[in-house]
Amino acid sequence: xxxxxxxxxxxxxxxxxxxxxxxxxxxxxxxxxxxxxxxxxxxxxxxxxxxxxxxxxxxxxxxxxxxxxxxxxxxxxxxxxxxxxxxxxxxxxxxxxxxxxxxxxxxxxxxxxxxxxxxxxxxxxxxxxxxxxxxxxxxxxxxxxxxxxxxxxxxxxxxxxxxxxxxxxxxxxxxxxxxxxxxxxxxxxxxxxxxxxxxxxxxxxxxxxxxxxxxxxxxxxxxxxxxxxxxxxxxxxxxxxxxxxx
Amino acid sequence: xxxxxxxxxxxxxxxxxxxxxxxxxxxxxxxxxxxxxxxxxxxxxxxxxxxxxxxxxxxxxxxxxxxxxxxxxxxxxxxxxxxxxxxxxxxxxxxxxxxxxxxxxxxxxxxxxxxxxxxxxxxxxxxxxxxxxxxxxxxxxxxxxxxxxxxxxxxxxxxxxxxxxxxxxxxxxxxxxxxxxxxxxxxxxxxxxxxxxxxxxxxxxxxxxxxxxxxxxxxxxxxxxxxxxxxxxxxxxxxxxxxxxxxxxxxxxxxxxxxxxxxxxxxxxxxxxxxxxxxxxxxxxxxxxxxxxxxxxxxxxxxxxxxxxxxxxxxxxxxxxxxxxxxxxxxxxxxxxxxxxxxxxxxxxxxxxxxxxxxxxxxxxxxxxxxxxxxxxxxxxxxxxxxxxxxxxxxxxxxxxxxxxxxxxxxxxxxxxxxxxxxxxxxxxxxxxxxxxxxxxxxxxxxxxxxxxxxxxxxxxxxxxxxxxxxxxxxxxxxxxxxxxxxxxxxxxxxxxxxxxxxxxxxxxxxxxxxxxxxxxxxxxxxxxxxxxxxxxxxxxxxxxxxxxxxxxxxxxxxxxxxxxxxxxxxxxxxxxxxxxxxxxxxxxxxxxxxxxxxxxxxxxxxxxxxxxxxxxxxxxxxxxxxxxxxxxxxxxxxxxxxxx
Ligand SMILES: Cc1cc2nc3c(=O)[nH]c(=O)nc-3n(C[C@H](O)[C@H](O)[C@H](O)COP(=O)(O)OP(=O)(O)OC[C@H]3O[C@@H](n4cnc5c(N)ncnc54)[C@H](O)[C@@H]3O)c2cc1C
Ligand code: SF4
Ligand code: FES
Numbered sequence: 001x002x003x004x005x006x007x008x009x010x011x012x013x014x015x016x017x018x019x020x021x022x023x024x025x026x027x028x029x030x031x032x033x034x035x036x037x038x039x040x041x042x043x044x045x046x047x048x049x050x051x052x053x054x055x056x057x058x059x060x061x062x063x064x065x066x067x068x069x070x071x072x073x074x075x076x077x078x079x080x081x082x083x084x085x086x087x088x089x090x091x092x093x094x095x096x097x098x099x100x101x102x103x104x105x106x107x108x109x110x111x112x113x114x115x116x117x118x119x120x121x122x123x124x125x126x127x128x129x130x131x132x133x134x135x136x137x138x139x140x141x142x143x144x145x146x147x148x149x150x151x152x153x154x155x156x157x158x159x160x161x162x163x164x165x166x167x168x169x170x171x172x173x174x175x176x177x178x179x180x181x182x183x184x185x186x187x188x189x190x191x192x193x194x195x196x197x198x199x200x201x202x203x204x205x206x207x208x209x210x211x212x213x214x215x216x217x218x219x220x221x222x223x224x225x226x227x228x229x230x231x232x233x234x235x236x237x238x239x240x241x242x243x244x245x246x
Numbered sequence: 247x248x249x250x251x252x253x254x255x256x257x258x259x260x261x262x263x264x265x266x267x268x269x270x271x272x273x274x275x276x277x278x279x280x281x282x283x284x285x286x287x288x289x290x291x292x293x294x295x296x297x298x299x300x301x302x303x304x305x306x307x308x309x310x311x312x313x314x315x316x317x318x319x320x321x322x323x324x325x326x327x328x329x330x331x332x333x334x335x336x337x338x339x340x341x342x343x344x345x346x347x348x349x350x351x352x353x354x355x356x357x358x359x360x361x362x363x364x365x366x367x368x369x370x371x372x373x374x375x376x377x378x379x380x381x382x383x384x385x386x387x388x389x390x391x392x393x394x395x396x397x398x399x400x401x402x403x404x405x406x407x408x409x410x411x412x413x414x415x416x417x418x419x420x421x422x423x424x425x426x427x428x429x430x431x432x433x434x435x436x437x438x439x440x441x442x443x444x445x446x447x448x449x450x451x452x453x454x455x456x457x458x459x460x461x462x463x464x465x466x467x468x469x470x471x472x473x474x475x476x477x478x479x480x481x482x483x484x485x486x487x488x489x490x491x492x493x494x495x496x497x498x499x500x501x502x503x504x505x506x507x508x509x510x511x512x513x514x515x516x517x518x519x520x521x522x523x524x525x526x527x528x529x530x531x532x533x534x535x536x537x538x539x540x541x542x543x544x545x546x547x548x549x550x551x552x553x554x555x556x557x558x559x560x561x562x563x564x565x566x567x568x569x570x571x572x573x574x575x576x577x578x579x580x581x582x583x584x585x586x587x588x589x590x591x592x593x594x595x596x597x598x599x600x601x602x603x604x605x606x607x608x609x610x611x612x613x614x615x616x617x618x619x620x621x622x623x624x625x626x627x628x629x630x631x632x633x634x635x636x637x638x639x640x641x642x643x644x645x646x647x648x649x650x651x652x653x654x655x656x657x658x659x660x661x662x663x664x665x666x667x668x669x670x671x672x673x674x675x676x677x678x679x680x681x682x683x684x685x686x687x688x689x690x691x692x693x694x695x696x697x698x699x700x701x702x703x704x705x706x707x708x709x710x711x712x713x714x715x716x717x718x719x720x721x722x723x724x725x726x727x728x729x730x731x732x733x734x735x736x737x738x739x740x741x742x743x744x745x746x747x748x749x750x751x752x753x754x755x756x757x758x759x760x761x762x763x764x765x766x767x768x769x770x771x772x773x774x775x776x777x778x779x780x781x782x783x784x785x786x787x788x789x790x791x792x793x794x795x796x797x798x799x800x801x802x803x804x805x806x807x808x809x810x811x812x813x814x815x816x817x818x819x820x821x822x823x824x825x826x827x828x829x830x831x832x833x834x835x836x837x838x839x840x841x842x843x844x845x846x847x848x849x850x851x852x853x854x855x856x857x858x859x860x861x862x863x864x865x866x867x868x869x870x871x872x873x874x875x876x877x878x879x880x881x882x883x884x885x886x887x888x889x890x891x
Contacts (some may be wrong), residue, residue, distance in 0.1 A: 144397025
């Protein structure tokens with residue numbers, strides 16, 4: 001099929017940026033979205049133009065590195081899908097596709113579709129861990145974990161840190177990402193001793209990074225490729241309030 | 247320059263630093279003998295760790311916690327994205343929670359045997375010992391492993407083993423283990439012990455006074471070339487399977503860090519040892535940029551088959567039972583669909599070569615869950631493998647609950663890498679190599695679920711002990727010579743300038759694809775003297791053409807992904823030649839390395855223990871590679887021909 005792409009081009013964070021239109025021909029329905037961009041880039045390089053910069057690595061939906069807003073939706077319209085796992089069979093011959101980077105004050109654009117998501121790492125640094133020095137861990141079976149808790153913790157633990165939730169949120173909130181980690185660790189017996197201090201520190205860091213507040217619009221879960229449940233945010237708020245009231 | 251395929255033989259490697267005595271006591275002995283660094287001095291010592299995967303992430307976190315000053319580097323935007331994140335199936339550990347007869351000794355035994363007797367006994371025993379601590383560590387960090395209703399950890403069995411010793415976290419074991427290590431790492435960043443440099447690519451090693459003392463990196467955002475100095479350097483930069491272009495590796499996986507170190511004096515061990523994974527989604531066209539693995543755990547319940555008749559192109563559902571060949575069950579009745587990877591991969595290739603492959607191009611076999619769905623019910627299958635089925639459908643557009651999956655072998659993991667001794671130190675003093683970047687403890691053919699184990703064993707437990715012994719002497723290392731730094735920086739700068747100035751008419755990716763094709767056809771699952779000689783003719787020509795005709799747009803400042811890629815391809819073009827030379831000289835088959843000239847009457851791989859029971863450690867010299875042999879001795883596990891029949 002033949003497509004028209006409108007891609008956001010921006011040379012560094014101080015550049016203003018603009019939409020540029022490209023045509024790509026002979027796109028096969030079996031290609032992934034990123035493979036389609038590879039084809040475009042190969043042609044741009046040979047024509048002496050600057051290829052479009054975009055982030056990616058695993059190309060199997062797990063590293064969280066890829067991410068772009070496709071036709072106005074983070075990672076595109078396909079539910080529970082990262083950009084790298086989106087295939088061209090979901091598009092039609094002659095389609096016009098707009099492609100933009102994540103937009104959030106806390107994620108400055110580096111170039112074209114590449115943004116800086118280091119703020120997420122700093123939220124984890126604030127407390128997104130269980131303090132356990134190497135070599136001093138107790139026997140794994142010394143603390144049984146009810147299967148239901150383990151499963152719920154797992155559901156939250158699958159967040160890939162892609163940032164789609166932030167990109168989709170009208171307030172640019174990082175609540176879903178932060179809540180996912182707080183829920184993952186807070187549901188396990190190992191995570192209890194630091195549960196409240198963790199919630200407090202992570203929420204405060206999130207605010208310090210310039211992410212907006214959560215007003216329950218739910219846009220985050222709608223685009224989250226891993227289906228992180230919305231109620232994790234309520235859990236985060238509860239833990240935070242408990243910690244803050246002490 | 248040497249003629250293609252020729253090499254010289256140098257001095258053998260005599261000392262691997264493994265302690266003597268009973269195998270159970272060797273690691274304890276080494277730990278006791280290792281010199282300790284006093285806590286006040288640790289703060290004054292800097293260690294560079296390149297890579298933030300399971301190996302590098304766990305090492306940097308542990309070294310930071312021990313009190314060293316650590317500088318960590320990765321090319322992604324966050325340490326959490328290292329390629330380890332993609333591992334699906336699980337991690338082995340000799341916990342014997344099932345009471346099914348597992349033990350440290352058995353894990354050791356299975357791994358040496360599964361490695362086709364091309365791994366070191368001392369190392370593998372240590373790996374099995376430490377495996378137990380890895381699970382404890384991960385659980386304490388909050389890694390949500392699968393659990394039974396009683397709250398205890400669940401396990402499953404994996405290809406090549408008959409005990410259930412694989413711990414898993416749905417189909418995302420690597421992700422969960424990596425997040426555990428990443429969180430431990432970020433905790434050390436917060437504590438001020440570790441500095442993480444993301445989007446920084448190591449392009450050169452700094453050797454001064456005969457020791458590894460630093461690295462040269464490019465800041466991938468600004469383009470700036472930076473120097474970082476240290477008392478020791480740890481490479482945890484992963485495997486080089488992407489030399490084949492198509493592999494299950496992440497797109498950014500490369501050989502640059504270890505290849506540069508190799509050219510600075512670190513020996514390269516067993517470069518031709520490539521592990522082929524039997525259950526990948528077949529290639530769908532020329533645009534394809536990578537292959538996706540379907541976890542091997544699927545073989546626990548799925549049955550592998552092809553039509554009995556050549557060229558039978560009926561839909562799978564229209565082929566009656568009697569006209570199907572469940573070839574693994576037929577040829578290997580004892581293990582059936584659970585034979586080790588090398589065996590399953592070769593068997594698939596053989597039936598496809600016979601013309602019985604399925605799907606476009608005939609490069610595929612069925613992995614069928616119809617029986618499992620009948621036996622366990624669709625719900626149970628969905629619970630166990632749901633996310634894998636979804637992934638398959640997403641990529642192929644076919645529903646595997648209704649039609650059998652199609653799978654084909656693909657390059658997955660590289661067992662070669664920089665040669666290291668028992669302490670994980672390379673032949674350059676002060677350069678340590680861990681995880682997939684080293685030549686690993688697994689030898690010719692690794693069993694599933696042991697790479698994660700090796701990465702974490704190295705990073706959490708082994709390296710932090712052995713590097714201390716080296717650093718205890720750091721006071722006497724002397725300053726880093728300015729000339730050595732300048733030389734390393736110049737090498738980096740020259741290479742970048744050259745890549746940008748060629749301005750030819752082919753992209754780096756097109757060379758990479760062509761190289762990959764040569765490697766897969768001539769040095770892939772099956773090799774012959776003739777195919778390897780062909781590759782050895784073609785690779786130097788391709789390399790020459792690359793340097794005269796590659797087109798790299800843009801400049802050295804700022805983000806330039808085409809430049810990053812071109813630099814990696816340039817290194818692959820050199821490594822590929824060494825891989826072929828290694829493959830050519832090893833005129834035996836073992837595990838994933840199948841030399842067609844060396845097979846038994848049944849077509850199974852035929853090892854030659856008399857002549858090849860050694861690690862091939864290659865030294866780089868300007869006039870061609872020099873081979874140093876490290877003899878392998880088996881005191882505990884008797885070498886026998888592997889048989890899974
Ligand atoms: C799809 C898939 C599934 C797998 N499943 C399993 C499984 O179930 N069980 C199992 O045991 N094994 C599995 N493996 C194998 C296993 O995942 C890897 O062998 C292992 O994770 C490698 O870990 P590592 O830490 O050595 O390297 P990696 O995780 O590859 O990390 C490499 C690091 O080095 C950095 N790096 C590389 N080059 C440079 C450079 N030049 N400069 C700066 N940084 C650099 C990268 O940024 C990254 O941080 C699987 C592999 C794949 C591909
Ligand atoms: S919560 Fe979902 S959308 Fe947000 S970072 Fe995690 S995986 Fe991405
Ligand atoms: S590239 Fe890893 S999630 Fe898309």
